[in-house]
Amino acid sequence: MNRTALKFGSLFFVSAATGFLGHRVGLNAHQAMSLGIFTASVMGTLFFWEFRLSFAFLGSALLLLTKAIDLESFLRLTTLEVILFLAGMMIVVSLLKDTGFFAWLVAIILRVKNLSGRKFTLLIIGVSAVLACAVDEVTSIIFMVAAILEICDYYEVNPMPFIIISVLATNIGSAATVMGNPIGILIATKAGLNFEDFLMRAFPAAFVSLLAAAAIALRWFARPIAELDRHIKEMQANEILLKLISVPMERHLRVSLVIFGSMMVFIVLHRRLELLLGLSENTILLIMPMITSGVIMIWKRHKAREYVEKGIEWWTLLFFMLLFAQAGTLRHTGAADVFAGMFADFASNNARGLMSLVLWTSSLGSSVLDNVIVVVTYTPVIKSFFTLGYGNQALWWALLLGGCFGGNITLIGSTANIVAIGLLEKEKNIKVRFRDWIGIGLTVGIVTTGLAWVLLSFFY
Amino acid sequence: MKGALVKFGILIFTSIGIGLLGTRVGLNTHQALALGIFVASICGTLFFWEFRLSFAFLGTSILILTRTIDIEHFIKFSSLEVIVFLVGMMIVVGLLKEAGFFAWIVETILKMRNLTARKFLVAISLISAVLSATTGEVVSIIFMTAAILEICDYFEVEPLPFIMISVFMTNIGSAATVLGNPIGILIATKSNLTAEDFLRSALPISLVCLGATMVIVNFWYRRQLAEFDKKIKDLGANEILIKLISVPLGRELKTGLIILGLTVFLISVSHRLEVLFALENNAVLLTIPLIMSAFIMIWKWKKAREFVEKDVEWWSLLFFMFLFAQAGTLQHTGATDVFASGLIDLARGSSQALLGLVLWVASIGSSLMDNVVIVVAFIPIINSFHSLGSGLQSFWWALLFGGCLGGNITLIGSTANIVAVGILEKEKQMKISFLDWLKVGSVVGIATTVVTWVVLLIVPFGK
Numbered sequence: 001m002n003r004t005a006l007k008f009g010s011l012f013f014v015s016a017a018t019g020f021l022g023h024r025v026g027l028n029a030h031q032a033m034s035l036g037i038f039t040a041s042v043m044g045t046l047f048f049w050e051f052r053l054s055f056a057f058l059g060s061a062l063l064l065l066t067k068a069i070d071l072e073s074f075l076r077l078t079t080l081e082v083i084l085f086l087a088g089m090m091i092v093v094s095l096l097k098d099t100g101f102f103a104w105l106v107a108i109i110l111r112v113k114n115l116s117g118r119k120f121t122l123l124i125i126g127v128s129a130v131l132a133c134a135v136d137e138v139t140s141i142i143f144m145v146a147a148i149l150e151i152c153d154y155y156e157v158n159p160m161p162f163i164i165i166s167v168l169a170t171n172i173g174s175a176a177t178v179m180g181n182p183i184g185i186l187i188a189t190k191a192g193l194n195f196e197d198f199l200m201r202a203f204p205a206a207f208v209s210l211l212a213a214a215a216i217a218l219r220w221f222a223r224p225i226a227e228l229d230r231h232i233k234e235m236q237a238n239e240i241l242l243k244l245i246s247v248p249m250e251r252h253l254r255v256s257l258v259i260f261g262s263m264m265v266f267i268v269l270h271r272r273l274e275l276l277l278g279l280s281e282n283t284i285l286l287i288m289p290m291i292t293s294g295v296i297m298i299w300k301r302h303k304a305r306e307y308v309e310k311g312i313e314w315w316t317l318l319f320f321m322l323l324f325a326q327a328g329t330l331r332h333t334g335a336a337d338v339f340a341g342m343f344a345d346f347a348s349n350n351a352r353g354l355m356s357l358v359l360w361t362s363s364l365g366s367s368v369l370d371n372v373i374v375v376v377t378y379t380p381v382i383k384s385f386f387t388l389g390y391g392n393q394a395l396w397w398a399l400l401l402g403g404c405f406g407g408n409i410t411l412i413g414s415t416a417n418i419v420a421i422g423l424l425e426k427e428k429n430i431k432v433r434f435r436d437w438i439g440i441g442l443t444v445g446i447v448t449t450g451l452a453w454v455l456l457s458f459f460y
Numbered sequence: 461m462k463g464a465l466v467k468f469g470i471l472i473f474t475s476i477g478i479g480l481l482g483t484r485v486g487l488n489t490h491q492a493l494a495l496g497i498f499v500a501s502i503c504g505t506l507f508f509w510e511f512r513l514s515f516a517f518l519g520t521s522i523l524i525l526t527r528t529i530d531i532e533h534f535i536k537f538s539s540l541e542v543i544v545f546l547v548g549m550m551i552v553v554g555l556l557k558e559a560g561f562f563a564w565i566v567e568t569i570l571k572m573r574n575l576t577a578r579k580f581l582v583a584i585s586l587i588s589a590v591l592s593a594t595t596g597e598v599v600s601i602i603f604m605t606a607a608i609l610e611i612c613d614y615f616e617v618e619p620l621p622f623i624m625i626s627v628f629m630t631n632i633g634s635a636a637t638v639l640g641n642p643i644g645i646l647i648a649t650k651s652n653l654t655a656e657d658f659l660r661s662a663l664p665i666s667l668v669c670l671g672a673t674m675v676i677v678n679f680w681y682r683r684q685l686a687e688f689d690k691k692i693k694d695l696g697a698n699e700i701l702i703k704l705i706s707v708p709l710g711r712e713l714k715t716g717l718i719i720l721g722l723t724v725f726l727i728s729v730s731h732r733l734e735v736l737f738a739l740e741n742n743a744v745l746l747t748i749p750l751i752m753s754a755f756i757m758i759w760k761w762k763k764a765r766e767f768v769e770k771d772v773e774w775w776s777l778l779f780f781m782f783l784f785a786q787a788g789t790l791q792h793t794g795a796t797d798v799f800a801s802g803l804i805d806l807a808r809g810s811s812q813a814l815l816g817l818v819l820w821v822a823s824i825g826s827s828l829m830d831n832v833v834i835v836v837a838f839i840p841i842i843n844s845f846h847s848l849g850s851g852l853q854s855f856w857w858a859l860l861f862g863g864c865l866g867g868n869i870t871l872i873g874s875t876a877n878i879v880a881v882g883i884l885e886k887e888k889q890m891k892i893s894f895l896d897w898l899k900v901g902s903v904v905g906i907a908t909t910v911v912t913w914v915v916l917l918i919v920p921f922g923k
Contacts, residue, residue: 050761053768057548057754061747064739071541071743080535087778088517280530287521287531294517301510308513308775315768318547 015040031335056322077328088289094311117229129173175404176206331380340384362402367409409445475500491795516782537788548749554771559716562603577688589633635864636666654731791840800844822862827869869905
């Protein structure tokens, strides 16, 4: 109780101080208010994870009641289109889960012929990354963990190294497309970037980083991989496993794959279709999940309610919505412009320096905070850079890559990490300690961020 | 399957037909499209209740793809403020359930001393109305049904009449405040009416209707009431029942009561606070549920996630959001202006005639479909009346009362009806036919609508 009071005290103190400090450096009352409340929301997620929605509710109410922002602008800044995109995607993912897509995928991994330690490692890296960028990181990691535990159980090896490898690949892969991570679609909407831009910029960066991570992981976990190899040789290949598991490709699974596939095709082509139909930017990207889930709910009408009520993470989405609006308020009140202006001298002379700053701070920031929070904090400031004329598309990529890659550094760096560790603890009673993670996590996190930095500095 | 196909065919045909008809009477392509899709959504809720969300999703996508509306306006019309208000209130009600508030209410009814049939009738009427005016009709009816079944079981009388009475009162009571019904808050935000306006205008009308209904059911069910009285005399009063049940007024419950009281109080004075702090209209009204639910989620932090995930009706809210946006599109494209001027012509410019039109169409319409759908369809039209210069505040009240009172006419007129009938069927295997409901429902529905009409014609609201 005493600790809670202390935390609460420090939260209150820091937010008030930030607001006040902001006031001293030239923010007006509304700007300082929006800054203080945003700080309180961010700190609230850090100290009081369970209370984060309450903090977001109260903060938003305070912003409205102090007239820091009017209701209409506040509602516009909730970026409801992103929330609906995520909700639609969650319905699609529920369908995929329901029709056994992931079980089928897991079965495919389990049934690979002539398995070896190295092959298995590369396979889980590849599949984790692809799943993460096509579906989303959390769903991806849940099923990858299931597959890995199954195999490791069979061969009686410690699953922890492989789980860590899968998490690393998931976080890296989630940067590759718009759908991989909530920050992807958020950045796409705010920056007006389309899927093709992601394919041209984010995808190569994620791919290169994935290769680097794979190389590091193979070296770092050489011993566990060798051990798995030995066990495989001793026990023969996975013949029995092959016979045990066979998920047939049922009609429902096939139909759901077709639905998912057509959605992907439209999302990939969204820019061209928008041009063709004369629609404004990202319209098709944003409504594609809505159309798809509309079709899904007609097809699976008995499950529709369940998909909407259980499949959609309303708690998180509600929090995101208010967080987006609070960050938007920073820009609305002009506080973000003031900050951006402070960096103006630095930025005008040194575009690369600015990019490096964004990349490294967002990477380190998202190693301790939810990456959505980091990105949401930066978005208004980067937009202000654009208004002030120092904008550069590379800043958005720096934000995206930093936000995703930084998640690997610590064991609480991203949702995927937390979920995987939770599953490992629940299923196998294996606890991942901080020091189990930090060595490989830090190495991969720093190396991939470094790679991103090189790419962004010299190629984009 | 074949039935579904026919329905689907009718739906497509009707929507396209209406869209085409629209172009004939002077709508442009976008207006006609917006109209056709909106009609499809409404028909969708009528014919394919389970698919309504899909229809809303797909219809909206078509509107966006055909550039009838862009995403930015679509978001603006989705009335997120109403949705967030409802989310907050649902969390508050979730807490009340959790704290045993409703069980306590049920108990106070069961423990009434010197019970007589008339007394019981008045008690369930008032409590149903008050509960639905403060916590929403659906929650109210669920708990009222539980209480009524308990009492009727004990005295071995048929519960159906009393359940129907409770449903009628719930629907009438839900018109009294902004909290009672989603259409209340929707109308408040769109018309800039405050919670106080509701207390000043809607509450009295609702009370008059309540009185009228009490007279009607008292006469209609005179035999059942007499029988109930006889049973009470035979069995003695409910002494045993009183001893059997006792929910003490615990600390949780007291806190819950304080929270509800505070919410209702703050909401009713919200406009004064807005004026005091020079805030825009409804800024306080809309943030109060947010603040209240935030405190609830801090207090009950272990249950917070459950409140958000289980007690908030996301499915309906998502549907509402899209429906609001589609109706907004109608207004955005200007289609409603065309209708509004058509209606004004029809009424020959007389606002009294127009008022009657709104009231009756809303009432009859919401006896067949969800009242939110009707109200959403009417709001842009009434807005157009206002912009065309023949607007009256009474139109909004006509819409509100039509939407709530019409729900009594049929078995499927409002969510409360459907829920109550469902519970009765599940618990007691008692079925009620559409016609049986219609007999008494239409008398109550039409009588109360007439009463409202008279009041709206005589009393000059908002002048």
